[in-house]
Amino acid sequence: MTVGQGLDRAPAALPRKLADIFRPELASLSAEIVDEIRATIPAYARPMDGPYGRSIRSGVRHAITLFVEQIADPATSKAHSHEVHRKLGQNEMRAGRSLDALQAAYRVGARVAWRRIMRVGRRAGLSSAVMSQLADAMLAFMDELASVALDGYLEAKASTADARETWRRRLLQLILERPPAPAEAIAELAQLVGWVVPERVAPVAVQYPPGAGRRHPVLEPEILAELGGLDPHLLVPGELTTERLAELRAALPGCRLAVGPPVPPPAAADSLRWARRALLLVGEGVLPDRPVTFVAGHLATLLLHADVGLVDQLRQRLLAPLADLTPRQRERMVETLRAWLAAQGNVLDVASVLGVHPQTVRYRMRRLHAAFGARLDDPTVRFELELVLRAQPSVEGPSVTSPTEGVANLLPRPRQHGTRANSVGLRR
Structure with missing residues (x-):
C-alpha cells in the first residue's frame, strides 16, 4: 500500500x-x-x-x-x-x-x-x-x-540533517528525470522535505574554476542543489532574482554559472541541458565569457550549435563559391555578406557598419553576385547563409579579437591558382 x-x-x-x-x-x-x-x-x-x-x-x-x-x-x-x-x-x-x-x-x-x-x-x-x-x-x-x-x-x-540533504538530492533527481517522474511522486517527496513545488523553476549549471575543489555552501532552503558530481547544478524556484543571483555568486566564488530559462518542473531537465550546453559554448568562445550566462538570451545560438557537423556541412556547401579567394579576401567578402544580409541590401547601411565607402560595398557586392549568381536572390539561400554566418564564434568570445578573425578557419580551403587576379580592388 x-x-x-x-x-x-x-x-x-x-x-x-x-x-x-x-x-x-x-x-x-x-x-x-x-x-x-x-x-x-x-x-x-x-x-x-x-x-x-x-x-x-x-x-x-x-x-x-x-x-x-x-x-x-x-x-x-x-x-x-x-x-x-x-x-x-x-x-x-x-x-x-x-x-x-x-x-x-x-x-x-x-x-x-x-x-x-x-x-x-x-x-x-x-x-x-x-x-x-x-x-x-x-x-x-x-x-x-x-x-x-x-x-x-x-x-x-x-528531519535529520544528513538524511534531509539526501532526500533533497533525491527530490532534485526526481524532478530532472527523463521521462518526467509522476507529479504525485514529486509532490509526496517534496512534502516530506518541506519543499513547496513551484509553478516554474530555473535550473543553474555550475562550472568550477580549473583545479578548484567541490564546494558545499549553505544555500537558501528553497534551492535544491547537487554540487558534488561531475555536472554540478542547482534548481531555483521561480525567477532568479538579482538578489538571489548575488547570493549564489557569493556562495560560489569564481564559478561560471549558466541560468536556464524558467520552465514548469516537468521541463526542468531540458532547461538544465541547455544551460550545460551554454557553458560549453562559453568555453569554446562561441558565447561571451561572462561570470553568468542567461540562456534565454542565447536560444538561437544554442539551436545553431545543436548539431555542429550539420552546420559545417551547410557552411561548406553555401560558401564554396568563395573557396578560390585568399583568407584575407574571404574575410572581407564574408564581412560584407554578413552586413548586407543584416541590412537587407541597403548599401548605405552596409557602408556605415563596415566603415567603408558605399562604392566599395557596391564593388564587393558585384563580386559576391558574380560568385553566388542568382542564389543571393533566393530567400531560402539568404536564410541559410545567415544561419551559417551566425554560427561563427561571437566577437565577444575570448578567442576572437576582431569581427572577422577566425572566419578563414570556417571556410573551405582556397585552391592555389587565380589568387592574384581575385585580390584586385578588394581593399577598403
Whole structure:
C-alpha cells in the first residue's frame, strides 16, 4: 500500500452488535499482541518499562480500540489514533529500529488480532459472510495504520540533517528525470522535505574554476542543489532574482554559472541541458565569457550549435563559391555578406557598419553576385547563409579579437591558382 493511501477509508459496514461482542476482548488482546511482537521480532525483545513500553502498548491499544469503535459507529474520528501511530513511527526511527521491523510489527498485530476474531466469532456463531467482512475490514484498517506509522517514520528520517540533504538530492533527481517522474511522486517527496513545488523553476549549471575543489555552501532552503558530481547544478524556484543571483555568486566564488530559462518542473531537465550546453559554448568562445550566462538570451545560438557537423556541412556547401579567394579576401567578402544580409541590401547601411565607402560595398557586392549568381536572390539561400554566418564564434568570445578573425578557419580551403587576379580592388 502506498504511503498516505486509504487514510480516510472506513471499514465496510458491519453489524454494530459486533462491537459489544469484541469489547471485552480488548485488554487481553492488546497484551497478547505486544507479547507476540516481542517474541517474534528481535528488535522489540527488550524490557517494556519506561517511555518505550508505554509507546508500544499505547499504539496497540489505540489501534484495536478504534477498530471496534468504528464498528459501533463508522463516523468515529480517527485523528487521535492516527496521531499516536504517526508518533510511534517517528519514535521507532529515532530509536534506531529499521523500517522492516516496524512493518513486521503491524503484520504480527494483524495476525494475532485475526486469530482472536476467529476464535470469538466461532464462539458467537457468526456467519461466514460476516467473518469475511471482518477479515477485509481488519486487514484494510491495519494497512491504514501501518501507512500512518510509515509517514511518521519517514518524516523523522527526513528531519535529520544528513538524511534531509539526501532526500533533497533525491527530490532534485526526481524532478530532472527523463521521462518526467509522476507529479504525485514529486509532490509526496517534496512534502516530506518541506519543499513547496513551484509553478516554474530555473535550473543553474555550475562550472568550477580549473583545479578548484567541490564546494558545499549553505544555500537558501528553497534551492535544491547537487554540487558534488561531475555536472554540478542547482534548481531555483521561480525567477532568479538579482538578489538571489548575488547570493549564489557569493556562495560560489569564481564559478561560471549558466541560468536556464524558467520552465514548469516537468521541463526542468531540458532547461538544465541547455544551460550545460551554454557553458560549453562559453568555453569554446562561441558565447561571451561572462561570470553568468542567461540562456534565454542565447536560444538561437544554442539551436545553431545543436548539431555542429550539420552546420559545417551547410557552411561548406553555401560558401564554396568563395573557396578560390585568399583568407584575407574571404574575410572581407564574408564581412560584407554578413552586413548586407543584416541590412537587407541597403548599401548605405552596409557602408556605415563596415566603415567603408558605399562604392566599395557596391564593388564587393558585384563580386559576391558574380560568385553566388542568382542564389543571393533566393530567400531560402539568404536564410541559410545567415544561419551559417551566425554560427561563427561571437566577437565577444575570448578567442576572437576582431569581427572577422577566425572566419578563414570556417571556410573551405582556397585552391592555389587565380589568387592574384581575385585580390584586385578588394581593399577598403
